[in-house]
Amino acid sequence: MQLIRAGAMVAVIGAALASGLLLSRAHGGGALPLPVMPAPTARDRILVVAPHCDDETLGAGGLLFSAVRAGAKIRVVIDTNGDGFHYGAERLFHEKHVSPLDYVRMGLDRQRETLAALSDLGVPRRAVSFLGYPDAGTADMWLTYWDPRHPYTSPRTLEDHSPYPTAFTRYTPYAGRSLLDDLKKIIADFKPTVIICPHPDDEHPDHWAAYCYTAAALYELGLLDSVQLRFYIIHRGNWPMPRGLHRREPLQPPADLSGPNTRWQAFPLDSRMEGVKYQAILRYGSQLLVMRDFLLGFDRTNELFGAMHWGRLPVVASGAIKIDGQAGEWGQVAPVILDSPEKRRRCGGCPRGDRRPADLCPGGSRRAPVGRCGVSDLGSCPVGITGWPASGICLPSRGKDRRRGALLKHGSGGRSADTGYRGPGRRDARSRYGAG
Numbered sequence: 001m002q003l004i005r006a007g008a009m010v011a012v013i014g015a016a017l018a019s020g021l022l023l024s025r026a027h028g029g030g031a032l033p034l035p036v037m038p039a040p041t042a043r044d045r046i047l048v049v050a051p052h053c054d055d056e057t058l059g060a061g062g063l064l065f066s067a068v069r070a071g072a073k074i075r076v077v078i079d080t081n082g083d084g085f086h087y088g089a090e091r092l093f094h095e096k097h098v099s100p101l102d103y104v105r106m107g108l109d110r111q112r113e114t115l116a117a118l119s120d121l122g123v124p125r126r127a128v129s130f131l132g133y134p135d136a137g138t139a140d141m142w143l144t145y146w147d148p149r150h151p152y153t154s155p156r157t158l159e160d161h162s163p164y165p166t167a168f169t170r171y172t173p174y175a176g177r178s179l180l181d182d183l184k185k186i187i188a189d190f191k192p193t194v195i196i197c198p199h200p201d202d203e204h205p206d207h208w209a210a211y212c213y214t215a216a217a218l219y220e221l222g223l224l225d226s227v228q229l230r231f232y233i234i235h236r237g238n239w240p241m242p243r244g245l246h247r248r249e250p251l252q253p254p255a256d257l258s259g260p261n262t263r264w265q266a267f268p269l270d271s272r273m274e275g276v277k278y279q280a281i282l283r284y285g286s287q288l289l290v291m292r293d294f295l296l297g298f299d300r301t302n303e304l305f306g307a308m309h310w311g312r313l314p315v316v317a318s319g320a321i322k323i324d325g326q327a328g329e330w331g332q333v334a335p336v337i338l339d340s341p342e343k344r345r346r347c348g349g350c351p352r353g354d355r356r357p358a359d360l361c362p363g364g365s366r367r368a369p370v371g372r373c374g375v376s377d378l379g380s381c382p383v384g385i386t387g388w389p390a391s392g393i394c395l396p397s398r399g400k401d402r403r404r405g406a407l408l409k410h411g412s413g414g415r416s417a418d419t420g421y422r423g424p425g426r427r428d429a430r431s432r433y434g435a436g
């Protein structure tokens with residue numbers, strides 16, 4: 001696919017997937033067919049990206065086990081060690097006041113759980129990379145702390161560089177560019193044919209950020225068109241329901257992600273695969289302590305993987321779109337990129353001419369346009385589009401106003417004004433999902 005063309009920008013939109021067969025009931029109780037995901041083969045090279053220790057098993061444990069049995073090559077990347085989960089640390093250490101060092105100890109414990117779980121699934125230690133970035137910090141690194149010279153500081157460990165001797169890059173600064181570079185090195189070395197990563201509309205900030213880094217790595221490596229990108233979902237409202245162990249129940253996509261944006265496939269688990277996945281989940285003792293029913297809710301008769309395709313968005317001049325009415329009506333407006341030459345100039349390093357995403361500034365607000373009309377602002381360089389009808393990508397940005405998100409103009413009769421809409425901030429995100 002030709003991605004680079006003046007007046008066009010890429011976004012991710014749904015792609016058709018293969019052969020169908022039904023497996024699940026749909027949201028609302030009706031029966032909907034889901035295509036079945038083909039089993040891995042020895043020719044596959046599968047990279048699984050997980051924001052935290054346990055996501056790889058919850059989202060793709062059965063697939064990993066099946067891939068190992070088929071002789072596929074496997075690599076698993078864990079972005080963070082889940083070292084920011086305050087409630088989990090309290091329970092783990094039986095302390096109300098958990099020290100920074102204890103959070104690091106918890107991160108190391110969670111690494112050991114991951115290695116045990118992956119060993120159950122047949123994945124050897126050498127196939128696992130712990131990047132060692134901060135739990136609950138990778139979205140901030142994407143949005144704000146992009147530059148390794150000005151890293152993010154974890155409020156839990158109080159570290160701004162990875163304290164883990166196991167980190168893929170020792171003493172790596174907590175910066176978006178650093179995580180992206182680690183991922184690029186791994187992808188360039190491993191040469192995956194398939195990458196499994198979180199869905200862009202996963203609500204946990206570390207999860208949607210994991211998607212952002214993965215997509216950006218593929219983009220910067222020029223691999224968007226040659227590597228299959230598949231998504232698993234972990235956090236979306238009260239999904240998955242029912243909670244707890246319901247091993248004979250199929251896992252269905254979250255209702256609000258069941259539209260045409262994401263083309264879901266079901267990967268069926270036979271009884272052996274399901275049993276091994278169950279054992280692997282049980283390795284996560286630290287997480288079972290605090291959210292047992294949530295974890296066991298992923299032990300079903302299938303896993304879910306979504307796909308999207310890269311679409312294009314038109315670029316229009318900033319201020320060219322006038323929208324009357326209420327914000328709630330903006331969902332009917334097709335997504336575009338708002339181009340603002342003035343802001344592009346301010347955002348040094350931003351694109352000129354062909355507006356290639358790689359030329360955009362680092363960082364980027366994928367969340368800015370969420371739930372609105374999906375208008376992004378090229379001037380401040382967020383390229384993430386998550387509104388209708390596209391679902392997300394992220395791209396690079398920098399500049400003081402990057403957190404303002406889409407600078408939507410609305411009004412009538414030629415008058416216009418910034419909406420001042422802001423994407424969800426740190427406080428919002430953390431209040432809902434403390435950490436991994």
Ligand SMILES: [Zn+2]
Nearest residue numbers: 051052055436
């Ligand atoms: Zn997670």
